[in-house]
Amino acid sequence: MRTIVHLSDLHFGRVDAALLAPLRALVERLEPDVVVVSGDLTQRARSAQFQEARHFLDSLPGPQIVVPGNHDVPLYNVFSRFLTPLVKYRRHVTDDLSPEYVDEEIAVLGINTARSLTFKDGRISHEQIDFLRQRLGSLPPGLTRIIVTHHPFDLPENFDKDDLVDRAPQALQMFSECGVDLLLAGHLHASVAGNTAERYKIAGYAALMVQAGTATSTRGRGESNSFNVLRVENSCIRVERYSWNEDSADFEKVSTEAFERQGGVWASLRPL
Numbered sequence: 613m614r615t616i617v618h619l620s621d622l623h624f625g626r627v628d629a630a631l632l633a634p635l636r637a638l639v640e641r642l643e644p645d646v647v648v649v650s651g652d653l654t655q656r657a658r659s660a661q662f663q664e665a666r667h668f669l670d671s672l673p674g675p676q677i678v679v680p681g682n683h684d685v686p687l688y689n690v691f692s693r694f695l696t697p698l699v700k701y702r703r704h705v706t707d708d709l710s711p712e713y714v715d716e717e718i719a720v721l722g723i724n725t726a727r728s729l730t731f732k733d734g735r736i737s738h739e740q741i742d743f744l745r746q747r748l749g750s751l752p753p754g755l756t757r758i759i760v761t762h763h764p765f766d767l768p769e770n771f772d773k774d775d776l777v778d779r780a781p782q783a784l785q786m787f788s789e790c791g792v793d794l795l796l797a798g799h800l801h802a803s804v805a806g807n808t809a810e811r812y813k814i815a816g817y818a819a820l821m822v823q824a825g826t827a828t829s830t831r832g833r834g835e836s837n838s839f840n841v842l843r844v845e846n847s848c849i850r851v852e853r854y855s856w857n858e859d860s861a862d863f864e865k866v867s868t869e870a871f872e873r874q875g876g877v878w879a880s881l882r883p884l
């Protein structure tokens with residue numbers, strides 16, 4: 613079994629500082645095999661905010677898979693936005709926009725969906741789809757295959773479909789051919805887990821999609837600060853949600869959902 617801590621939407625520049633130390637301590641106690649951060653490390657892509665984010669990442673266990681979000685692209689500096697959109701992210705966080713972690717049980721592949729031409733929407737390019745197809749095809753069989761992006765490939769019907777990654781249908785078709793199991797994303801500041809069967813009618817295939825809320829931002833959008841812990845086995849994934857409790861001044865586990873793979877389809881088990 614592998615343990616993945618899934619954080620998202622940190623938004624340094626608009627964080628609740630009281631959450632940082634308890635979050636750091638809990639993540640360390642969880643002893644994750646890998647920490648995933650699915651974008652929006654900063655609020656306005658300023659150097660000081662990236663430096664704060666870097667300091668926080670350095671305080672967490674490794675290895676880490678980190679991808680940028682739309683807030684990590686400058687908003688008001690037009691020159692930087694279009695000519696050097698991720699230069700500060702690459703300088704302070706990582707120069708690798710396609711990070712990966714692979715061991716004997718899991719393969720976690722990150723991909724950048726943040727773009728200069730949109731203020732908040734994301735996109736996966738044809739080149740990125742081809743790259744992922746080749747990389748996934750080169751992996752040994754039997755691994756649980758996990759894709760990390762900021763923008764989601766799927767979401768519940770009550771969310772705006774414009775929040776989906778552009779070219780999501782093409783990507784899902786490729787994921788089905790390459791046996792991708794799990795899609796991790798953020799962006800919505802909402803905690804959601806389910807499979808892709810309703811939106812994408814692909815015979816014999818449904819990936820598990822898991823959204824993380826905002827771990828540390830003051831912009832909760834009606835949901836408490838939260839993050840996910842995933843317990844990954846070959847044919848079963850448990851998604852544990854940890855939410856901030858004001859009374860205890862700590863993150864506490866509030867729910868666990870279990871999903872089982874049958875063939876190429878991940879389906880929900882009864883609530884735990």
